[in-house]
Amino acid sequence: MHVLRREGGEGQFERAATLPMGGAAPQFFEPALRFASMPAEEDEATRDARREAKQQPPRGRRGRRPRRTAEERAAVQTRSPEQIEEIRAARAAKRRAAESSESPRR
Numbered sequence: 001m002h003v004l005r006r007e008g009g010e011g012q013f014e015r016a017a018t019l020p021m022g023g024a025a026p027q028f029f030e031p032a033l034r035f036a037s038m039p040a041e042e043d044e045a046t047r048d049a050r051r052e053a054k055q056q057p058p059r060g061r062r063g064r065r066p067r068r069t070a071e072e073r074a075a076v077q078t079r080s081p082e083q084i085e086e087i088r089a090a091r092a093a094k095r096r097a098a099e100s101s102e103s104p105r106r
Helices: 044-055 070-077 081-101
Strands: 002-006 013-018 027-033
Touching: none
Parallel strands: none
Antiparallel strands: 002 013, 013 027
């Protein structure tokens, strides 16, 4: 396992230490070592692609909307104990029906 470090935002990653598995002693590198196939500087195309990716809005991070509207929350608050029990019974019946319709997988 390698511990990597990078000098500044434009720098390449370098090995600061190698931690062998199995309890062997770690190796520390000062100055840090580059991987043999790693170029000394990032090429222009890679730098441009990274810069463009930073400017785009993040994917998959939509704002969460409340689960219920204010009217729905108010309706929930005014439910009677009998209504709540009816809702729970209906949910339990639906769950039992779904469980009984499933075929056991082997």
